[in-house]
Amino acid sequence: MHPAITVQSLGKRFRCYTRHHSRTIMEAALAGWRGVRSNDYFWALRDVSFTVAPGEMLGVVGRNGAGKSTLLRLLGRVGRPDEGNIVLNGRVGALLDLGAGFHTDLTGRENVFVNAVVAGLLQREVRRQFDSIVEFAEIAQFIDNPIRTYSTGMMMRLAFSVAVHTHPAILLVDEHLSVGDQAFQNKCLDRIAQMKAEGCAVVLISHNAKQIEELCDRAIWLNQGRIWAEGEADTVVEQYRGAMGAVSPSEELTQ
Numbered sequence: 001m002h003p004a005i006t007v008q009s010l011g012k013r014f015r016c017y018t019r020h021h022s023r024t025i026m027e028a029a030l031a032g033w034r035g036v037r038s039n040d041y042f043w044a045l046r047d048v049s050f051t052v053a054p055g056e057m058l059g060v061v062g063r064n065g066a067g068k069s070t071l072l073r074l075l076g077r078v079g080r081p082d083e084g085n086i087v088l089n090g091r092v093g094a095l096l097d098l099g100a101g102f103h104t105d106l107t108g109r110e111n112v113f114v115n116a117v118v119a120g121l122l123q124r125e126v127r128r129q130f131d132s133i134v135e136f137a138e139i140a141q142f143i144d145n146p147i148r149t150y151s152t153g154m155m156m157r158l159a160f161s162v163a164v165h166t167h168p169a170i171l172l173v174d175e176h177l178s179v180g181d182q183a184f185q186n187k188c189l190d191r192i193a194q195m196k197a198e199g200c201a202v203v204l205i206s207h208n209a210k211q212i213e214e215l216c217d218r219a220i221w222l223n224q225g226r227i228w229a230e231g232e233a234d235t236v237v238e239q240y241r242g243a244m245g246a247v248s249p250s251e252e253l254t255q
């Protein structure tokens with residue numbers, strides 16, 4: 001069976017800005033009035049390779065700034081790698097940067113159509129699924145309000161609901177799931193488990209070690225943009241937890 005996701009030697013670099021200390025008037029003028037310039041790059045991801053099979057859930061752990069969201073964005077085709085490549089087999093449903101796919105002046109209803117069509121559904125398929133999308137998100141009362149009036153939780157509900165109703169072969173879920181209240185988070189996690197059982201490949205970023213242990217088959221630990229450890233989810237989480245000095249299995253790994 002072909003992997004749903006194949007990532008090979010992936011690298012992404014960003015500019016690094018440093019304060020410039022001008023020695024001459026000419027240097028100061030060239031450096032600009034803020035004295036801040038971009039003089040270098042740093043690698044937010046480097047040499048990252050892994051596969052995810054259909055029906056498999058991969059957890060991604062790592063400290064703040066380790067490169068987790070950058071990895072998920074590249075998998076969701078937001079931005080381009082500077083090195084390596086990604087092969088995705090099938091439609092991708094993504095809960096990435098909150099609200100990024102939404103047009104704030106359009107209503108919830110209009111955004112459902114725009115997002116679902118962009119994700120690959122035909123208009124008539126969206127019409128057929130519309131009630132189910134709104135019902136899952138539990139925001140029927142506000143569906144004709146502009147998105148700019150939505151709370152972050154409401155946006156997440158709608159974004160998640162659209163993503164899962166496009167019947168993706170690959171589901172990308174970042175930490176924004178945690179802006180939902182506990183009941184809604186549980187509902188999302190149940191839905192993710194159901195999709196996984198039906199053959200969907202899932203990549204889940206979470207600072208909640210327990211969540212990764214319970215839900216994921218395998219995990220990777222990113223450290224400064226590189227894979228530090230990979231393997232069975234509970235083994236990797238245990239190593240990560242040990243390195244972070246966490247003591248309780250339910251402890252949130254937010255360091």
Ligand SMILES: Nc1ncnc2c1ncn2[C@@H]1O[C@H](COP(=O)(O)OP(=O)(O)OP(=O)(O)O)[C@@H](O)[C@H]1O
Nearest residue numbers: 014015044062063064065066067068069070071175
């Ligand atoms: N557009 C960008 N321009 C410059 N640097 C960026 C950009 N996006 C991310 N970075 C940098 O890349 C590194 C990895 O960021 P990323 O958001 O992927 O980390 P993360 O593991 O998701 O962190 P967190 O757990 O805090 O969400 C960080 O140093 C971040 O500052």
